[in-house]
Amino acid sequence: MSRQVKPGYARALDIRRGRVDLSHGGGGRAMVQLIRELFARHLGNAYLEQGNDGTVLPPLPGRLVVTTDSHVVSPLFFPGGDIGCLAVHGTVNDLAVMGARPLWLTAGFILEEGFPLADLDRIAASMARACREAGVQLVAxxxxxxxxxxxxxxxxxxxxxxxxxxxxxxSGAAARPGDAVLLSGTLGDHGMAIMSQRENLGFDTPIHSDTAALNGLTALMMQHADGAIRLMRDPTRGGLAATLNEIADQSGVGVLLDETMIPLRPEVEAACELLGLDPLNVANEGKLVAVCDAALAPTLVQRMRTHPLGREAARIGTVIADSHHFVQMQTRLGGRRMVDWLSGEQLPRIC
Amino acid sequence: MKYIDEFRDGALAADIARAIAAAVEPERTYRFMEFCGGHTHAIARYGLPDLLPANVRMIHGPGCPVCVLPIGRIDMAIELALEHHAIVCTYADTLRVPASGGLTLLRARAQGGDIRMVYSVDDALRTAREHPDREVVFFAIGFETTTPPTAVALLQAAAEDLANFSVLCCHVLTPAAIAAILDAPAREAPTGVPLDGFVGPAHVSTVIGSDPYAAFAGAYRKPVVIAGFEPLDVMQAILMLVRQVNSGRAEVENEFTRAVTPAGNRKAQQLMDQVFELRPSFEWRGLGEIPRSALRIRERYARFDAERRYPLAYRTIADNRACECGPILRGLKRPIDCKLFGSVCTPETPMGSCMVSSEGACAAHYTYGRHKDTVEGAA
Structure with a gap:
């Protein structure tokens, strides 16, 4: 062996100027290097270091909850977040609103040839930060x-x-007539943050996505009102309207909202107005809806307001008996209207 | 929200509702048509019928640009995309309107047509600049509100000599449609709809002014109150209409003085006149052929006119036989009078055009008001 040869040497990945190429997915050295120098640098932990085809996890007390979510948001970076933290928050929140304590995540990346490694690095760093904040680990x-x-x-x-x-x-089927409907904060921030970044819409006002992990808030709520909370949901695609219609169908009830109680940011309301969108249909990534025993609603809202992600929590409506499972709303004008599922597509590629 | 919240104030709405309730004469029925889809949408979205006495009935008019677009015109846009391989730029509402052969612009897109949603005609111009090797057609629809921007785009294309840009012009005129509705009873006797007045257009009137409605107040003896699209505007206009009816007046009144003047926007009118001329006749979905009711591009800008540039033939296509969009657009029937409403025709799978746009009478009723059709809702 000549003396110049350094066994196992590989020139470091050029994260600043390099780009993803087909070899990074080919199963060879380039792929191993990408995982080691980029992903593992941010996301590494003892589970990932097992280095086997699967990760062996310790036994858990209680029942397991599993969920999966794909993320295709465009643009990848938006005010208030990026696809990396969104991919963590989305899945953590699905577990959190089940009343579960999120522990582990797995992630599958589909990369396009030519994608800047610097952007991938930002995304991995953002995922790592989001995992730390949510107290979860990426295990595969x-x-x-x-x-x-x-x-x-x-x-x-x-x-x-x-x-x-x-x-x-x-359970989504647990809402009963007379229950209170609570919302943890303002509607539509994520959807309008994405919309404001689309190339053909030149908004100057910064609207920030609300993307955030809700497990801290849900843990606080469960701690103080376990048993009185019937269900929780995160109103993502389709917005509050879709979530409440799902609940109404699943529980076989109706819902009556009070429009004056629904928190909205003025800039989101203005942007929705301009584009002819209804904030009730716009996506959120850091909000939850809870249905609870009405007697407990005032206390629960107070507790939610002590958490940074629940500061604007409010009781926005009531579950009613309705054989048609309609979601209705008392408008701020005093009339009553339906709040229907969104028809067709409102904003493509928002999460 | 500044300048918006003031017009959505619940306490003021209750005041106007009380004034309307006090003003109506109990033995009388008041049938007012809101011409514009924007008003239809506001009425449904804010649940305004709940604030009105039972003898005040709002009838939805044809002022929804997507709803009145005939199938043949959508077919032309699809043909441009699929057969002439042009990039077709369109407002989002038109994407789901059913066309011939089970197609929509959205389905044509899935078949490979390059159909792009834009928010303004300016985006279409930019697309043409960015793709000099492709033909770009803007599918121009709408009343007098969207017409001036199209005129500006055509002038801009001429100034830039933007050779790959053209417009499929489907712009229509409001006064002609109102006249067609008022003339209809003669043709449709005895089913013609008896109207006691109109809530006049908001945005259209900012362009054309309030003067063009004088004929309806004069010759047809129908009160017209031009109103903004906010719920308090609509409530106030209804109160003004009730007062006109009670006192036997038929005048053009302007509730929307913050935006509408008698003569309108002269600059916009001049731009429209410079670029467009009247078509002898145009087919409206639901209303049929209406003379001098639409615009086409003047000879001088012919090279930007997609109808002259491509071998497009317009064909009249009849609606589904059970579809009641026509009578609904003329105010003769309500959405729930249609057998298709809420069964095979829903916003997800619209059969008729009134179910497509959120401004359409059927879509507005389906989305916001169908709880009232149930036994519980009626109770």
Whole structure:
């Protein structure tokens, strides 16, 4: 062996100027290097270091909750977040609103040939930060590369595992007439933040996405009102309207909202007005809806307001008996109207 | 929200509602048509019928640009995309309007047509600049509100000599449609709708002014109150209409003085006149052929006229036989009078055009008001 040869040497990945190429998904050294020098640098932990085809996890007390979510948002970076933290929050929140304690995530990355490594690095760093803040660990991952033009930069699928107490009975079918409907904060921030960044809409006002992990808030709520909370949901795509219609169908009830109680940011309301959108249909990534025993609603709202993500929490409506399972709203004008599912597509590629 | 919240104040709405309740004569029925889809939408979205006495009935008019677009015109846009391989730029509402052969612009897009949603004609111009190797057609629809921007775009294209840009002009005129509705009873006797007055257009009137409605107040003896699109505007206009009817007046009144003047926006009118001329006749979905009711591009700008540039033939296509969009657009029937409403025709799978746009009478009723059709809702 000549003396120049350094066994196992590989020139460091050029994260600043480099780009994803097909070899990064090919299963060879380049792929291993990308995982080691980029992903593991941010997201590494003892589970990932097991380095096997699967990760062995310790046993858990309670029941397991599993969920999965794909993320295709465009643009990848937006005010208030990016696809990385969104991919963590989305899955953590799905577990949190089940009453579960989120523990572990897996992530699948579909990268497009030519995607800047610097952007991928930002995304991995953002995922790592979001995982730390939510108290979860990434325990398995996968990377594939598709030819230029066959993807849109990066798509991320995350799955999550959490644990829920045996006593937890949260269910979309548990709402009863007379229950209170609570909302943790302002509507439509995420959808309008994305919309404001679309190339053909030149908004100057900064609207920030609300993307955030809700497990801290849900834990606080469960701690103080376990048993009185019937269900929780995060109103993402389709907005509050879709979430409440789902609940109404699943529980076989109606819902009556009070428009004057629904918190909205003035800039979001103005942007919706301009584009002819209804904030009730616009996506959120850091809000939750809870249905609870009406007697407990005032206390629960007070508790929610002590958490940074629940500061603007409010009781926005009541579950009513309705064989048609309609969601209705008392408008601020005093009339009553339906709040229907969104028809067709309002904002494509928002999450 | 500044300058918006003031017009959505619940306490003021209750005041106006009380004034309307006090003003109506109990033995009389008041049938007012809100011409514009914007008003239809506001009425449904804010639940205004709940604030009105039972003998004040709002009838939805044809002022929804997507609803009155005939199938043949959508077919032309689809043909431009699929057969002439042009990039077709369009407002989002038109994407789901059913066309011939089970197609919509959205389905044509899935078949490979390059159809792009834009928010303004300016986006279409930019698309043409960015793709000099492609033909770009703007599918121009709408009343007098969207017409001046199209005129500006055509002038801009001429100034830039933007050779790959053209416009499929489907702009229509409001006064002609109102006249067609008022003339209809003669043709449709005895089913013609008896109207006691009109809530006049908001945005259209900012362009054309309040003067063009004088004929309806004069010759047809129908009160017209031009109103803004906010719910308090609509409530105030209804009160003004009730007072006109009670006192036997038929005048053009302007509730929307913050934006509408008698003569309108002369600059916009001049731009429209410079670029467009009257078509002898135009087919409206639901209303049929209406003479001098639409615009086409003047000879001088012919090279930007998609109808002259491509071998497009317009064909009249009849609506589904059970579809009641026509009578609904003329105010003769209500959405729930249609057998298709809420069964095979829903916002997800619209059969008729009134179910497509959120300003359409059927879509507005389906989305915001169908709880009232149930036994519980009526109770």
């Amino acid at each position: 991952g996968d990377t594939k590369v598709v030819e230029r033009g066959k993807g849109d930069g990066v798509f991320i699928t995350t799955s999550g595992i959490g644990v829920v107490a045996e006593s937890c009975t949260l």
